[in-house]
Amino acid sequence: MKIELNATSRKAQGTGASRRLRKSGRVPGIVYGGSEPTLIDVDHNNLYHSLRNEAFHASILTLDLDGKKEPVLLRDFQMHPFRQQVQHIDFQRVSKDKKIHVKVPLHFVNADIAPGVKTSGGIISHVMNDLDIACLPADLPEFIEVDLSTLAIGHSVHVSDLKLPKGVEVAGHGHVGEAVVATVQIPRGAVEAAATEAAATEAAAAPAAGAAAPAAKAPAK
Numbered sequence: 001m002k003i004e005l006n007a008t009s010r011k012a013q014g015t016g017a018s019r020r021l022r023k024s025g026r027v028p029g030i031v032y033g034g035s036e037p038t039l040i041d042v043d044h045n046n047l048y049h050s051l052r053n054e055a056f057h058a059s060i061l062t063l064d065l066d067g068k069k070e071p072v073l074l075r076d077f078q079m080h081p082f083r084q085q086v087q088h089i090d091f092q093r094v095s096k097d098k099k100i101h102v103k104v105p106l107h108f109v110n111a112d113i114a115p116g117v118k119t120s121g122g123i124i125s126h127v128m129n130d131l132d133i134a135c136l137p138a139d140l141p142e143f144i145e146v147d148l149s150t151l152a153i154g155h156s157v158h159v160s161d162l163k164l165p166k167g168v169e170v171a172g173h174g175h176v177g178e179a180v181v182a183t184v185q186i187p188r189g190a191v192e193a194a195a196t197e198a199a200a201t202e203a204a205a206a207p208a209a210g211a212a213a214p215a216a217k218a219p220a221k
Contacts, residue, residue, distance in 0.1 A: 004062040004069075005050060007031075007040040018088075027086045031063065031072060033093030040065060040091075047086055051077065058104040058130075060137050063091060071137060073102060094137045101171050103130040104141055108182060110149035116184035120153040123187050127180045131159070132171040139167030146181055156183040 010021075010028070018028045026041040050056045056074060063072045072091040080087055094100055106129055116122040131144055144164065146157060159170055160177035170176055 002062060003050070003053070003056055003059055004064060005042060005046065006064045007042045007066075009066050010039045010041050013039065022085070022087070027089055029089035029091065031065070031091045031093060032075070033072075038065070042089065044086060047089060048084070051086065054105055055142050058102060058140070059142060060094060060140055061091070071096075073100060096137055099134050099136055100140065101132065101134050102140065103132050105130050105143045106146050106181065107143045108146045108148055110147055114148045114151040114184060116151050116153035116155065120184075121186065122153045122184040124148060124151070125183050125185060127156075127182060128159075131162070131181075133164070133168050134171040135168045139165065141165045141168060144168075148182060148184075151182070151184050153184055153186065157181045 007029070010017075012020075021028050021041050022044070025044050027044050027047055029040045029042060031038040031040055060071050061074065062069050071094050073094055074089075075092045076090040078087040079085065106126075108124070108126065111117060111124045114122075114124070117124065133141075133144075144162060146162060148157065151157060157180070158177065159179045159181060162170075162181065164170070
């Protein structure tokens with residue numbers, strides 16, 4: 001999916017300049033990478049709606065800066081504490097022959113046919129919702145699929161179980177492959193209900209067992 005965003009370079013800096021930009025419906029920002037950072041501003045409404053698109057956060061974007069198009073990645077943005085207003089935006093230029101590190105969303109599929117759900121009544125718990133990967137810009141996937149079709153009750157899907165697209169590797173150090181992505185468990189309420197029912201059954205059986213016991217005979221004289 002090709003996503004393009006128009007931007008204009010700016011020279012004015014400081015809190016006052018940024019405030020004036022926001023009042024005029026523009027968002028101040030910066031583009032890192034290359035020879036030196038470039039100060040920019042973008043249309044607020046277009047940016048706000050773009051940020052609601054999942055792909056905008058994990059795709060190589062085309063930034064049209066003063067008529068010159070260049071590939072960039074979204075690196076950060078700040079929102080107003082209580083208004084639906086973008087305060088600032090950061091992009092990073094990318095080079096086609098240099099690997100990038102970026103978090104991509106995880107898409108979970110086949111949860112409805114997982115044995116732990118379908119036959120055991122369990123529920124899926126998403127431990128991770130995105131994954132930090134490294135790849136060349138051309139190999140960047142919009143998302144990584146997590147297949148839950150074989151997940152049994154009490155079992156988990158780990159990072160090492162994921163099928164990564166060609167050219168994509170998991171970023172990070174140590175035992176990242178052992179990290180849990182999703183698991184399926186019996187709902188806590190169901191476990192507590194079963195325990196309560198078992199306790200009640202046991203309590204009801206105790207008096208009945210006592211009543212059925214034979215009476216002790218009096219000693220012979």
